[in-house]
Amino acid sequence: MQHANGSNSVATLTVQANREECEGKSTPSAPFNPRVQAAESRRVFEEMCRAKALESGSNARGKGLWQVESGHEIHLMVNGNGFYGQVTRCMLPKISVAETMRRVSGKTYFDVIAHDLVAELANVSVAAGVMPASVSLHLAVYGNDWFRDRRRTADLVHGCFSACEQAQCDWTGCTVTSQEEVMMPGASILSGSMFGLAKKGHLLDQNAVKAGDVIVILESAGISTECLGVVAKAVSRLPGKYATMLPDGKTFGEHLLTPNHIYVDFVDDLLGAGVEPSLRQAGDDPHGPFAGCGSHAAGENE
Numbered sequence: 001m002q003h004a005n006g007s008n009s010v011a012t013l014t015v016q017a018n019r020e021e022c023e024g025k026s027t028p029s030a031p032f033n034p035r036v037q038a039a040e041s042r043r044v045f046e047e048m049c050r051a052k053a054l055e056s057g058s059n060a061r062g063k064g065l066w067q068v069e070s071g072h073e074i075h076l077m078v079n080g081n082g083f084y085g086q087v088t089r090c091m092l093p094k095i096s097v098a099e100t101m102r103r104v105s106g107k108t109y110f111d112v113i114a115h116d117l118v119a120e121l122a123n124v125s126v127a128a129g130v131m132p133a134s135v136s137l138h139l140a141v142y143g144n145d146w147f148r149d150r151r152r153t154a155d156l157v158h159g160c161f162s163a164c165e166q167a168q169c170d171w172t173g174c175t176v177t178s179q180e181e182v183m184m185p186g187a188s189i190l191s192g193s194m195f196g197l198a199k200k201g202h203l204l205d206q207n208a209v210k211a212g213d214v215i216v217i218l219e220s221a222g223i224s225t226e227c228l229g230v231v232a233k234a235v236s237r238l239p240g241k242y243a244t245m246l247p248d249g250k251t252f253g254e255h256l257l258t259p260n261h262i263y264v265d266f267v268d269d270l271l272g273a274g275v276e277p278s279l280r281q282a283g284d285d286p287h288g289p290f291a292g293c294g295s296h297a298a299g300e301n302e
Contacts, residue, residue, distance in 0.1 A: 068203075074128045076203075083198035085130035089120045090191040093228040094257070097242065101253040104243045108152040111159030112257050113190060118163035119260040120225065121194035126267040129204035130196040132169035135160070140177050140189040156190075166262045169194070202271050218266065222258040231256065 057067040060077060065084075068076035074085045091113050098109035114137075122132045137160060147153055164171040183189075209215075223231065235252065238244040242253030 073124050074130060076128070076130070082200050083130060083203050085125055085128060085196045085198065086193060087121045087124045087196075088191065088193045089117055089124075089225070090189065091117045091225060092189050093225050095188060095190060097228065097253060097256050100242050101251070101257060104251065104253065108149070108155045109257050110152050111155040111162075112259050114156045114159030115163040115259045116222065116225070117190060117192050118160060118167055118194075119262045121192055122163075122167040122169070122262050122264050123260070125194055125196045126264050127204065127206075128198070129202045129267070129271065130198040131268060132167045132194050132196045132264060134170045134172050134195050135164055135167070135192055136172045137174040137190065137192045138177070139174055140179050140183065140191075142183040142185050142187050143178055143180050146186070146188055163262065167264045168268070169196075218261070218263060220261060222260040223256055224260070228256070 054067060054069075060067065064079050065077045066079070068078050068083065074087050077084045094113055094116060098113055102108055117137070118135055121135060125132050139156075141147075160171055160174075235241050238252060240251075242251065242256070244252045246252060246255065
């Protein structure tokens with residue numbers, strides 16, 4: 001199967017060339033750098049996954065669904081009723097900070113952990129114009145003793161429920177697994193998945209920004225999970241580590257665990273008010289639900 005605009009074959013060639021360079025079959029254009037090489041290997045892996053994902057698109061076509069390429073970190077599909085999106089995230093780095101800060105302040109911070117998981121899912125979703133519909137959580141723990149801490153479990157439940165209310169979506173519950181064979185005692189990993197919907201004409205495309213568009217910058221709070229790795233290096237140089245007091249009277253760790261804003265209301269209000277977004281349409285597939293509307297749907301050339 002080939003992408004409707006031919007980009008799948010180009011991506012395949014790019015993946016092959018990058019794989020050969022990583023395997024040493026071609027001469028790298030720059031001096032060897034382990035970190036750069038690792039980052040490139042990750043990019044190659046992601047491209048390989050995406051290329052194969054597009055090839056699997058014929059499976060969903062039999063159910064009336066088409067894959068849609070997205071410039072966002074969201075998996076999109078489309079049918080005659082609109083767009084469907086799914087996002088996944090894991091909060092392991094922030095859990096590590098929370099566990100350290102509990103020894104400092106006594107707070108569990110699991111209300112913040114759960115809130116920020118929903119916030120990251122929701123914000124990635126609405127950045128593509130997809131409105132959150134439901135969130136499901138997965139909690140992996142070392143053993144059932146983890147749940148003896150009623151304060152921590154109550155904070156997790158409250159944080160998730162409150163964030164789902166802000167994100168205007170249902171919470172479908174939490175699947176729990178015990179992993180004593182592979183996890184350290186007391187350890188936990190919280191991850192989640194969000195399903196959402198976008199009306200036709202509301203899907204946003206970050207690559208469609210053009211001269212004359214209005215750019216709105218919104219206030220943020222806290223820190224994203226992906227940035228915590230960089231922050232960890234700075235923490236190692238602080239005298240009190242996460243407990244280092246800052247001029248505003250809060251510790252460095254408290255600032256890292258400031259809840260993230262959720263922007264669902266803002267995006268929903270903009271789209272509802274008729275503000276014209278940078279649109280992304282799908283459907284060069286002659287048999288697809290958006291035939292003739294654009295070239296962003298993954299399908300089989302016929």
